[in-house]
Amino acid sequence: MSLSVRAANGVEIPQLGFGVYKIKGKNGLFEQTIREAIQAGYRHFDTARIYGNEAELGRVIANSGIPREEFFLTSKVWTTDLGEERTRRAFEQSCKKLKTTYLDMYLIHFAGPGYVEAWRALERLYEEGRVKVIGAANFEIEHLEQLRKHAKIPPMINQVETHPLFQQQPLREYMSHHRILHEAWGPLGQGNVSLLDHEELRSIADRHHKTVGQVILRWHLNRNSIVIPKSSNPKRIKENRQVFDFELSGEEIDRIAQMDTGRRSSVNPNGIQVNPLYVKLTRLFLNVQNLQ
């Protein structure tokens, strides 16, 4: 079973997807992991140019025997590619690697310098039918406001770090008001034990005969968020989809609401985007990727 949520333009997005950040590519493990995810029923895959695995993902999907239209593919434009023409070029490179003529969703990865110009490229791609849903990642209210001020087509989604210890309440309220969907990255706290061993979640999980991971994913789905857990473990790949056969009670949802610390698990990612050394290193990485 799977559910979907509707973007402001009516496009349906499968609510439970699969994130492919940091899945190791050596010895065919990446391909095997994606094959297992497809087998388990995932059709929505979240990648980005900076992950360096678009080509492998595209190959597995092309060889899956399942028509391209049954997949929902997201990629993201990296900070060094922000700008109207640059972003368009980056989009074409992502499509080529993913072996597709269109993307289901294309996001600006961070609100780096040039994101307003990059948004124009996304609008054009949307108008040409090359992308079905356009949006942002890691944008805060001020960045979304900027986009809304300059945009012909407002952002439809924002993908941000979210989990029970960092619930993003003020941003979610703003987004809901402006019909911007919420997508949770790091939905399992990136595997952090302070979340996955949390006593409160453990007691809720025991009551439902579920794992803590499943309780967290159920909580995201209840909030109408799109969620993209990553796993390289065959058991957990399946486990993370077994979340449609139970419900959290109102009291349990209230208990999870109390867990919010208001703090990210790492530094605010928008800060690092303007660090010159970081920009240089990621540009070098992408140049090497383009040669492959």
Ligand SMILES: NC(=O)c1ccc[n+]([C@@H]2O[C@H](COP(=O)([O-])OP(=O)(O)OC[C@H]3O[C@@H](n4cnc5c(N)ncnc54)[C@H](OP(=O)(O)O)[C@@H]3O)[C@@H](O)[C@H]2O)c1
């Ligand atoms: N836009 C952005 O800036 C941004 C940033 C980060 C991530 N993302 C996207 O969001 C996706 C998900 O985020 P993420 O990969 O950072 O973190 P995540 O999905 O919250 O956590 C992944 C970690 O949790 C473990 N795990 C998976 N299922 C589990 C379960 N049921 N129980 C216990 N542990 C479990 C995984 O280990 P095993 O692999 O061993 O199972 C892995 O260590 C990424 O893959 C990427 O597509 C986007």
